[in-house]
Each structure stands twice: as C-alpha cells, then as structure tokens.
Amino acid sequence: MSTPFVTVDVTVLDANLRAMADHATARGLALRPHAKTHKSPEIARRQLALGAVGLTVATVSEAEIFAAGGVTDLFIAYPIWPSPERAARLRALTEQAGVRVGVDSAESAEALGRAVPGLEVLVEVDSGHHRSGVLPAQAGAVAVAADKAGSLVRGVFTFPGHSYGPDRQRPAVDAESAALSEAAATLTARGLDASVRSGGSTPTAALSGDTLTEIRPGVYVFGDAQQVELGTCGWEQVALTVTATVVSRSGQRFILDAGSKVLGADQQAWATGGGRLPAYPDARITALSEHHATVVLPAGHVVPKLGVRLAVVPNHVCATVNLADELIVVDGGEVVDRWPVTARGANT
Numbered sequence: 001m002s003t004p005f006v007t008v009d010v011t012v013l014d015a016n017l018r019a020m021a022d023h024a025t026a027r028g029l030a031l032r033p034h035a036k037t038h039k040s041p042e043i044a045r046r047q048l049a050l051g052a053v054g055l056t057v058a059t060v061s062e063a064e065i066f067a068a069g070g071v072t073d074l075f076i077a078y079p080i081w082p083s084p085e086r087a088a089r090l091r092a093l094t095e096q097a098g099v100r101v102g103v104d105s106a107e108s109a110e111a112l113g114r115a116v117p118g119l120e121v122l123v124e125v126d127s128g129h130h131r132s133g134v135l136p137a138q139a140g141a142v143a144v145a146a147d148k149a150g151s152l153v154r155g156v157f158t159f160p161g162h163s164y165g166p167d168r169q170r171p172a173v174d175a176e177s178a179a180l181s182e183a184a185a186t187l188t189a190r191g192l193d194a195s196v197r198s199g200g201s202t203p204t205a206a207l208s209g210d211t212l213t214e215i216r217p218g219v220y221v222f223g224d225a226q227q228v229e230l231g232t233c234g235w236e237q238v239a240l241t242v243t244a245t246v247v248s249r250s251g252q253r254f255i256l257d258a259g260s261k262v263l264g265a266d267q268q269a270w271a272t273g274g275g276r277l278p279a280y281p282d283a284r285i286t287a288l289s290e291h292h293a294t295v296v297l298p299a300g301h302v303v304p305k306l307g308v309r310l311a312v313v314p315n316h317v318c319a320t321v322n323l324a325d326e327l328i329v330v331d332g333g334e335v336v337d338r339w340p341v342t343a344r345g346a347n348t
Helices: 010-027 041-049 060-068 084-094 106-115 136-148 169-188 225-230 317-322
Strands: 005-009 055-057 073-079 098-103 120-124 152-157 196-199 240-250 253-256 284-288 293-296 309-312 326-331 334-340
Touching: 005 010, 010 041, 010 326, 041 055, 041 060, 055 060, 060 073, 060 084, 073 120, 084 098, 084 106, 098 106, 106 136, 120 136, 136 152, 136 169, 152 169, 169 196, 240 317
Parallel strands: 005 326, 055 073, 073 098, 098 120, 120 152, 152 196
Antiparallel strands: 005 240, 240 253, 240 309, 253 293, 284 293, 326 334
C-alpha cells in the first residue's frame, strides 16, 4: 500500500473497549462513548455489544449517520441552535432514534422547545474548561426555560476538558463533581429531573467521582501520544498509528511523508512534538508541514534509511481519523479489513 495510511490494530482496540466497559460496570456508571473519535459504525457496534447505553456525538450529521447505522440512543453533546434546516433534521432524527441534546441558555432551550417539541435535553455546565456551559448555579434557570418550552429535562452534563495537561486530572475531576452536584441540586429544587449527571473524558475516566451517573470518554478506543504523555495509557494500548515512509534525510534529521493533512496539527504546549515514533522513542517530530513530518534524532542515534516505513502515533487521534477515508484494520500484522470513516467531515 502507498503511504501514508491509518492502521488500527483490532486486538488492541478490542482490549481497550473491553477495559473501559468493565471499568464502567464496576463503578456502576452508564458508558456513552463519544463517537467523534472513531466516526465508525463498526466500532460503535463493538461498543454497544460490550454494554454501552448509547453514543455521544458532536453534531446532528454525526447523529444522522449513526442512526442510519442502527444506533437507537444518541446524545448530541453540543449547544445546538435550531435553525429551520437543523430543526427539521432533528425532528426527522427523533423518528429514527432516541435523541438527547445539550442546552446552555434559556434562549436556545426555548427555541429548541418550539422547534422540536418533546425533545430530551441535558443542561450543559461549565466545570472549569470555560468553553460552553453555564455556571452551576444557573443550570436550574435554563432547565426551567426548557421545561416551559415543552422539552423533557433529564439532567445535567459537563466536559472536564481542562484535564488535558500534566497533573490536571484530579483537580478536574473534583471540579466536575462539585459543578454537577450543584447544578443537579438547582434542578431538583425546581422539581425537575436531575437523574442524569453526565461527564468524564479519557484522562479522567479512571478517577470519575461518585456524582456521575454516566461517562463519555472517546479517545480511549485508540489512545494517542497525548494520552501516553499524560499517563492515561501506555504505548502497548495505542491501537491506531499512521504508517509513513522516510523520504528524505540529512544529518540527524529525516522526513516522513505524513504531515498535518494526515496526522493533524494539534499540539499542546506541553507535548514533546508533533506525534511520537514508538520504534524511535528518543526521536521528536519538530515540525509538521502539510505533507512533511520533520523528525530529529539525538546525536549518536542511527537515522533510518530512505524507504523505511515507520509507525507514527499522532498527538490527537480524533483529528487524524477525521482526515482519513478509511482505517486499515490489522490483526497480528496482517490486514484483515478496511473500515470506512463513515462520519468523516460530518460537521453540521
């Protein structure tokens, strides 16, 4: 096969899926994995077979694709604004599957209630990531607006995205628990359902607090360089790599034919580079151009020859998958299947 291409080791993938399913069961938590990581109905079916209660998605179009693939329980964890076109799609979607959506303002809650009567909603709470979501004390007011508009309030949710950094996981979990507890209390005080308290992420899943009833990790299915460097997983738990070829070399520097249009461009300030090479643990990807990965080895290390193929672990696997047409599935080093990235580019 011509490089670059994206490879998934199905044995490692299935082990990751089982481990998270077992963890959720042991903690008494509903597992609703975020499918924006894999964008694959094949992997979704594996998750559901292992006990996931449904899927989390980021967009209406992702929800449409997974509903068409047979998934009957979907949560769109996003503060949707119901434009006429999107509202029509939501109404059609509710005829195919059970659907919940996120709200984080009285205005959007009222608009959703008018546009899609009887829609289930969770109020999004900002637990410290400072992206979308209301302050915990304001959750009750948003829930009341949703209830009055005809939506069915089911609880609260948050995303502890501030857990993505060294030594940030425990503080993020504590903040998540406090925020969801306070937010749920404001719903209960108004006589509204707060039975769902949804949160979690791959870095925090192992530490999930007692406040949660549901977790929504995504990256755990594949792992990536960020998760390894955070200590969330080991190299042996990385199921997805990009296969690339050495196309140029000079001194201690060499170039791979997988740049940002394959690996993705995400790189946290604390990351050690633009991805990692398991076969060369001391190597660093110092730059990503669109079709070039610049790799530097320390002095004294032997630089690979031209034409050598290497596995690259991307920094942020969600971005890598969204750039791929298909996943090359291997078992024991042999290609056994090809899974299309069905929800690639499903951004609306």
